[in-house]
Amino acid sequence: MSENIVFQRPSVMADVATHYCPGCQHGVVQRLVAEYIDSRQLAEKTVMVTSIGCSVLLYNYLLMDAVEAPHGRAPAVATGVKRVAPDKVVFAYQGDGDLASIGMAEIMHAANRGERITIIFVNNTCYGMTGGQMAPTTLIGQKTTTCPSGRCASSAGLPLRMAEIMAGLPGVAYASRVAVNTTKHIAQAKKAVRMAFDAPLNDQGMGFVEILATCPTNWKMTPLAANQRIADEMIPYFPLGTFKDAKNAGAC
């Protein structure tokens, strides 16, 4: 009887244990990126820009050329890479603190210039690496170490909806929000990652995908409860969907 292998590690994924906490979905997101790169055989022409946050060691898990950016600056670093090497596939991988707080200027302007790069944006509604402080995406009422009685709109503003903001910028060709809390959502996320890479590859503009992910450690939840929180609390405020698709303009 012959074996039929239906599931294996993508070749650009290193065969090592990651440093992520149990139930953390950075690993799931990185696998989706790896699957895309493998499917298109792009590993040899990709340059990754890694950022600051729990994902800073991404280059230990995805075996491609990488440059590490200072906190928030990944879109500027990616601009520098892409402008001198237009033949390369360039993507930046950023957390919500990195992209929506300290790096807000860099992402807005890279998007507005229509840099031919892909942004993988992982939104876990907190600063993971530094111990769960409030992020620009922290939900109203969500308790963190710097808003112990819950985020309050009157002093901290409302959580930023980045995918919608990005869709409003003309240089962005594709902007969507997905989640990785169920197998169905992971399948949708896989497609969104592909679209976010295809947009700059097809010279249409920046590709942006926001991925709702768990941080069980800082949410002080079990991985399963954290998954449930995405459905119960995050998706209602951060609706899933495609907010812009240049190939399919007007039909989202």
Add this chain to the structure above:
Amino acid sequence: MKSERIFVKGNEAVAMGAIDAGLKAYFGYPITPQNEIPEYMCEHLPEAGGAFVQAESEVASINMVLGAAAMGVRAMTTSSSPGISLMQEGISYLAGSELPCVIVNMMRGGPGLGDINTAQADYYQSTRGGGHGDYRTPCLAPASCQEAYELTREAFDWAFEHRTPVLIVGDAILGQMKEPLTRRAPRPADPAEGQDWRLSGAQGRPARIIRSLRLAEGTLARHNLGLQAKYDALQGLARADCFLTEDADLVVVAFGSIGRIAKSAVRKLRARGLKVGLVRPVTLYPFPSAVLRDLAQAGKRFLTIEHNMGQMVDDVRLAVRGIADSDFFGALPGNLPTPDEFEEAIAKACAGGRS
């Protein structure tokens, strides 16, 4: 290219030096008094096959430089004092990641918004690292348009040879003054530059990572020792322009445009019969300490003149420590110093030593 003499501003000379050095990427943000550089670049760099982006800030500029430098191309940004402060984060990361690039600071008065007039108040910032962490950046200080052109060309060679950001510090005088310049033939691009470390897509080789994070035990210590060895090796590149120092009783130490103005003062004092000379450090880091130490050993006295409240004078004193000391004269910010202003200060220092 014909070696004709052209009449250009110091800022344009810097831009021309960079393009003739094989510049492939320029990122910048407007600030007086260096706007002629991005203005020149946007027109001429694309013609020369390079990329130009007007960044949204100095923070973005330096990080675009970081990205381009990681690809192994000759990359540059330019700014003036407040903008350089914003770049310090990126400069620290470039130093930590051992990436080559050139950063030009056409200094103006500070602290804070200060004014837009000429000053040399960023000496500490330029020679002490400036950003966080244990690092140094080679720092070159031209005094004329021709020298600005030559040193900018040379800075890229230093940057690649030592895998380090290199600073060029001028000031509003240098940036804005017009002088004749002779351009040389552009340097042909070297396709092998950075070949053993640059990113290019991991084709036929293991993936490369350019980073400044070193978490595993002992790795940062090893890295910092390596950086220190690099800075030690740079000491041999220290350079100074000496003028009439041999028979001088008093040696004036001044850099950049102020060095040039001081030279006029020294000439006038020589005509008055005073035995004065000048050392103009061309490299601020590494500092030409040996030149000063030799002069101290030969019994000279020193007067440091700067366009600030006293910064380089620390390095002069360190250079001659145990043998001599240095007086200090600081031109105040907001004014354009004249040789006359320095003449009296130098004459006074000369007399002070005699009595």
